[in-house]
Amino acid sequence: DAGVIQSPRHEVTEMGQEVTLRCKPISGHDYLFWYRQTMMRGLELLIYFNNNVPIDDSGMPEDRFSAKMPNASFSTLKIQPSEPRDSAVYFCASSLFVPGANVLTFGAGSRLTVL
Amino acid sequence: AQSVTQLGSHVSVSEGALVLLRCNYSSSVPPYLFWYVQYPNQGLQLLLKYTSAATLVKGINGFEAEFKKSETSFHLTKPSAHMSDAAEYFCAVRLNNNDMRFGAGTRLTVKP
Numbered sequence: 367d368a369g370v371i372q373s374p375r376h377e378v379t380e381m382g383q384e385v386t387l388r389c390k391p392i393s394g395h396d397y398l399f400w401y402r403q404t405m406m407r408g409l410e411l412l413i414y415f416n417n418n419v420p421i422d423d424s425g426m427p428e429d430r431f432s433a434k435m436p437n438a439s440f441s442t443l444k445i446q447p448s449e450p451r452d453s454a455v456y457f458c459a460s461s462l463f464v465p466g467a468n469v470l471t472f473g474a475g476s477r478l479t480v481l
Numbered sequence: 482a483q484s485v486t487q488l489g490s491h492v493s494v495s496e497g498a499l500v501l502l503r504c505n506y507s508s509s510v511p512p513y514l515f516w517y518v519q520y521p522n523q524g525l526q527l528l529l530k531y532t533s534a535a536t537l538v539k540g541i542n543g544f545e546a547e548f549k550k551s552e553t554s555f556h557l558t559k560p561s562a563h564m565s566d567a568a569e570y571f572c573a574v575r576l577n578n579n580d581m582r583f584g585a586g587t588r589l590t591v592k593p
Contacts, residue, residue: 370524399580409525409571409583422580457524469515470581472524 370473372458378479384446387476390439391460399470400433400443401457409457415441416463448480485514485555485572487584495592500544500559502587504572507553513575514555516546517583520568528570531555542566567591 371390379385391398399414413423418435426433430449435441445452455477459470488503506512513532517525529540536548542565546557557570572584 401583408585411580411582414580459524468513468575468581469527469530470517470525472517472526474522474524 370458370460370471372456372473372476374476375474376477376479378481379448380481381449382447383480384444385448385452385478385480387443387456387458387478389441389443389458389473391441391458392462392471393439395460395462395471396438397461397463397468398435398441399459399461400441401459402454403457403475404454412443412456445478448478450480453478453480484582485574485584487570487572487587489587490585491588491590493590493592494562496564497561500557500562500566500589502557502570502572502589504546504555504557504584505553506555506572506574508574514546514548515573515575515581516540516544516555516557517571517573518542518568519571519586525571528557562589562591564591564593 373388396417400412401409403409412425413433415435433443455475457472457475459472461468461470485506515530516528518528519525528544529538531538531548539545544559546555548555569586569588571586573581575581
């Protein structure tokens with residue numbers, strides 16, 4: 367398996383533009399997580415899905431952020447309109463539920479810079 | 482609410498010295514605990530996990546962690562640091578609803 371695949375790896379955009387980050391989880395995994403990492407706030411959970419259904423989106427900063435998972439092999443995180451404070455590395459991770467302990471497998475991340 | 486606290490945002494050791502990265506958890510029930518490592522410009526990778534099977538957990542790259550209920554701790558250790566261990570390390574706890582919460586991270590620097 368190629369692991370969790372995220373695209374783009376780097377994105378530079380101007381304030382006000384729409385940004386779409388993409389994630390392909392590991393085949394067969396039933397959980398998908400979106401995290402944001404910044405120097406100031408560390409690693410924050412934004413939202414996670416179970417079997418394509420959003421379970422907890424309490425970490426989504428505001429209405430400018432939205433996430434979808436139309437099928438088991440694809441998820442998007444959209445920011446519209448983007449702001450400079452959204453600059454961060456966004457990680458997608460997936461896991462397979464196993465009684466005992468889930469292990470998250472992370473993608474390489476998407477580094478977003480909003481000018 | 483379950484959470485983890487990592488003591489020390491930055492730890493510096495000499496090559497060959499003991500590595501000790503501290504993590505304390507707060508949980509009203511036996512937790513599932515993890516250590517992840519992040520190398521520069523990469524995603525997080527699992528080092529080891531505690532699932533109540535054994536209190537001393539061995540992970541990859543010579544790391545291990547000991548679950549101590551009396552101290553609510555899950556510190557990460559390695560007897561002899563290597564230059565390649567330089568990275569950021571995250572302690573994490575799995576919540577009852579299956580999501581994962583991470584500590585703030587500890588950046589490990591290894592001096593030659």
